[in-house]
Amino acid sequence: MRSNPVKKALQRGENAFGTMIFELTSPGLPAILASAGADFALYDMEHSGFDLDEMKRQFSYMRGLDLVPIVRPPGKQYQFVSRLLDLGAMGLMMPMVESAEEARDIVSWTRYPPKGQRGAMFGGAHDDYAGGDIAEKMRIAEDRTIVLAMIETERGVANVDEIMAVDGIDGAHLGQFDLSLSLGIPGQTDSPRINEAIDAMLAACQRHGKFAACMAPTVEIARAWMDRGFTMVSYSYDIGLLANGLADGINTLKG
Template sequence: MNAQQPLELLARSGVDSIVLDGQHGAYGESELIDSIGVCKAAQKPVLVRVPVDRPDLASRVLDFGADGVIAPMINSAAQASAFAAACKYPPLGERSWGPVRDLVLSQFPDPKSYFSSRNGQTLALAMVETREAFENIDEILAVEGIDGIFVGPADLSISWTGGALMEPATEELQNVIAMIAEKITAKGKIAGVYVTETKDIGLYHALGYRLITCASDLALLQSGVTNVMKAARDQIY
């Protein structure tokens, strides 16, 4: 099995979109180039979460063909502005021209049509995952070029409790997450969230979240192995 085969299988399954995690996942730039290509070949939208404070990589993954970028630890309007500027072409932002690979993968007829439309077709999503970010969320949402907010519940719970707890399911944190969704939707922007328990998807959707990541590749692999081994052992023991 080659390194890209699991992603090829996943991209051609029933998922609606794929997020490549360049922050905590084992992705270098070359792996991101190849993996974005796999997703685009399967005609699946692909987002990339870049590492903290890497607007340069945000621009590069868009050049590679990503449909959007998720930037972690955006705590202020200034950070949001720098991120948005890297993702959007002038006059909205400062993204440098050079989408050689994306021009091929997106199958635009010519560079001019690409340039005139791509700002509206790629997403810049700022992660809110600290108390500071929550306190500044109105200013972050007001930044032109920020298309939405992606909530990181685990880090938000750590920050909210001063490092005492990593538990987003508490009533207090759920109320905070609900308030964030209300603020995002009021601005007409995209509300995204990472959900670890599939039973909670309906709850987050009811709050207004529409971009919901609900499983990691490792979780899917572990679940599959667990189910197969249980089925095998149930027939033997």
């Protein structure tokens, strides 16, 4: 079974870069991302029309590439977590985590008994259809899986320290847009209240030895957040990259 170099790098305190995918799932997309230097691709199932079959295809396209598949499930349910892991996801970004209890449930879904409640299916997509020792496969699967708790609500911020204290939660992922809605300041992602929440999240990550992740819409924002302590950075997303790149070129040509 393949290991997860992104998780190992982040645990060493190094940076990892990728982008988020909401719309585009061509067979060539993973190779394009890898050629561009991305370490991971983060697929969003919560706000897109992606289904499990499409995710299985995307994960399979990554075999042989230095690209780690991570996904945000449609919701916080065992059925999504277990099936996405069985299809080959190496990381999960769980939406709107608001308590230590929720975090412990999520971790249990990613661990086989006796550590958790993940159901057993071997010789399939997640272990590359290969044979081998089951106990060793369980160890590798648990070791390589990234579990990110999204901090994107007022309650999540209030409980971020206890969430990051949960064993098996690897890091916190900022959800600045939903957080702005939760705080009653929609779209004001540069508000002092958002910055206070970011400080609280980063402090909790540092206190508990976890890493901090974000989706930065611009290079300038990404650099500023990295200076504050973020090490896992999704640079923009597929729709934004295509639309902004095309608009820049066309506007330049028209000018």
